[in-house]
Amino acid sequence: MKRRTVIGLEIHVQLTALKTKLFCSCSADYRHSPPNTHVCPVCLGLPGALPVVNKEALRAAISVCLALNGRVADRLRFDRKHYFYPDMPKNYQITQYLEPICREGYLEIEYNGRTKKIRIRRMNLEEDPGRLVYPAGSPLHSPYSLVDYNRAGVALLEIVTEPDMESPEEARLFLEKLRSILEHLGVSDPSLEGAMRVDANISVEGGERVEVKNIGSIHEVERALMYEIVRQNSLLDKGVKPKRETRHWDPAHRVTIPARVKETEEDYRYMPDPNLPPVRIPAELVKAVAESLPELPDKRAERFVREYGLPRKTARVLVSRKLLADFYEDVVKMYGGDPRRAANYIVNDLLNWLKDYGIKALYSRVPPERVVKVLKLLDEGVISIRQAKELAEVIVKKGVDPEEYVKKAGYVKISDEEYLSRIVEEVFKEHPKAVRDALEKPKAVNFLVGMVMAKTRGRADPVVARRLVLRRLEELRARGASQTSSR
């Protein structure tokens, strides 16, 4: 029996593109830094230090809100959420409880050929806590733990959806869409470790809601949800009702495990932060942000269809990551050939091999020029479609220049006689003296063959080239003879 599944998501997105933290001027780019080097009196919560809102964080939050079709709040207000935990310098988190910066947004996903709207309940701006480090790897085996406050105070957006998703795949599609929007807005790089963390709420018809906390990637979210559906359904099959609980995803073993049960419901004792009095969010600011919004994935896909004649599906794949879409457009510009051929090659061939390296391999490992070269080799008939496909693997895995590779690997096969005949024709026109020589001395033929090789940058099949040059010389001789005789 198939039971209805309902899924809601809570996504924590670090605004990694900001130069500074949410309430102080420490650098927010803390990854790869020694512990506790990106700290100051404010983000360490030293007595007497006071928070000041980073205006860029407000702009970024507004841009995300608008991109998610949400309503921006009239004023910016912060509350304190109290709980004791060693990674929290003040033992309260500055967050937005009563008046989130954004409400009532939505995103559309394409699923099974139809468009589905996923509503967004709210989005709030808050500070990230620090990070606990266990010297023995896990809390159970460590006699003490260490705290790194580099992350403490980094601006975080918490995005909460309505329970509008019905399958792990929909959840994945939603998150992929969200990721691409964040990339296009340039507010966050979700591919950085810990920059996008997801809590998923899932309930299967007949059971209570289960929350799976702190899942680190989109792929893992889909896996965790699939696991939960199987787990909850099998409980229900046995007549056991899944209880309301919080679980953790263990990516190593691919299971969810129950979180430690608290005896009492946590009371966060929310109160407005007296250090951050509410400030009006000017309508002009919202307007200015709206006007400076970049082209977002949906619009960009539409443009790809219109401008490059791509099928909708291909366009959607390309805009699913900003880097990929940028890469595609760079290739199109440099290539000058058929944009559909470029799209097909990138989506169907290149992406396959990129999986092991991640999208970041574009540009760094695979410069667009190399893809352009492959496409040109293909257009010139130097390589076959099959060889082009092989080259996709080569340029990703080996990270080499396709032209050189082709030369070395002896792909050089311009044995296409029609094409080579055209080249021979050109060579003959450009070197009339050499042709006259060759008509007399057979040794001079080599020069003409050499010129054909040069014109094809060494890729012509020399045997075919020689044969064609000789044939052409024959023709000339024959014509010369007939002219003489007719005279």
Place this chain on the structure above:
Amino acid sequence: MRLYTLPAWRLRWELVEGGGDPASYVEQVYERIRLFEKTLNSYITLRSMEEVVEEVEQQVREARRGAYKPLAGVLLAVKDNIAVEGLPNTCASRMLSKYIPPYTATVVERLVEAGAVVIGKTNMDEFAMGSTGETSAYGPTRNPWSINRVPGGSSSGTAAAVAAALATIGLGNDTGGSIRLPAAWTGLYGLKSTYGLVSRYGLVSYAESLEQIGPMTRNIMDLAVMMEAMAGFDPRDSTSLDYTPSRGVYTAAVERGEEGARLSVALLEDMVEHEAVSEDVRRVVYRAAEALEEMGAKVSREKVGRHVAYYALPAYYVIAMCEASSNLARYDNIRYGYREPPRPWEGWNTYYSRVRGEGFGREVKRRIMLGSWMLSAGYKDQYYVRALRLRRMVRDRLLSLAERYDVLLLPSAVTMPPRLGEAITDPVKLYMLDTVSVQANLSGLPALTVPAGKVRSIPLGVQLMARPLGEPRLFTAASMIATATGLHDLIAEPVG
């Protein structure tokens, strides 16, 4: 010359233009410290005289070269809940006994820029929670005018030090009367400014929506000079007002008062006749009203009503305790604190309970627990939210009065200072000492304490209040009272 007796503005002149010797000024003050500090217990941290002499000389040199230093060489006592880089910042709590801040409060930075030199950090009620100075983990401070009595709190050490001339000027902070009450009991001028006029950056938070750092001096002109140096917008404090007083605006207001001015004054009758207010206090307030009239003011009688007179106090304590429970959550002894390492395998929860149990004193724990309870689900509406409503009512009422008059006149203390140990035993009795102080904090209005009489040779101050940013009016009125009564530059000679 007895340089230590001079008000700051005169002292600056002596040192910079009159050829006074900076070193001998510092030595005189340290000599008084040697004589009286054992009795008074006004300092928690005192800097070495050599270091201080050097800095005073440096400041005076710069002023002589023409730098604008209205407080050149003046010794400043700083309450120990205000950060000064490199000096302990204990808040008179065991919890912070080993904490040394790596930064300096905006206000101290500005005063030092204006020429002042920090002499030390003063005793106080633990985390500013108390009205007598007796909740300090470093022992109580005594009133230099009568050493068996309290000086008032929570800025007890600054009050005693400035009153006994163990410093020339001082800094306190006022959450619910913590500057004005001790000023009233030690013959000092003290100002709780308009909320947001003085930066709180570097002030250890107790109840942020209520408190301000403020000056404490023996002379009204010094108060004005200090405020001109320290007040004004600070980008590091989001509650800071977008306003910076122009140079000379407060000192000019003091000078206006010396001549007398036609101010309209409202004597807040139901605050003076409040049953918590003693007969001694009433007499001094009426004396101050007369003094104002002598100097040209027109005094009318007004009633504030029950909300302001009676419900302000509980509303204040609810809000202050709720904010305190939040602000003091950070003291877990992990990043800073006192010497007490966790035991191996001790869970952080156990550790937190242990260090917070040992590190905080009784009154602090009482307020944290009450505040946590009043903020918790199910009680929040009944206490915190209701108190916020009352707060709005108190503010609206006082604002409408302050708009109609130049200044409001009321008591600054309900009684004369209690004897040591007298009030501290009963928390409610202790809280009642703030009956007339908390209104200014709830409403954000500026309020100033000015000495107006003596009762059995102990000076007693009264309180003036004005509309937001009405500090110049307060300075004028205080200056009028000072001129009429001659009660200024009082220096206590503690005996015992």
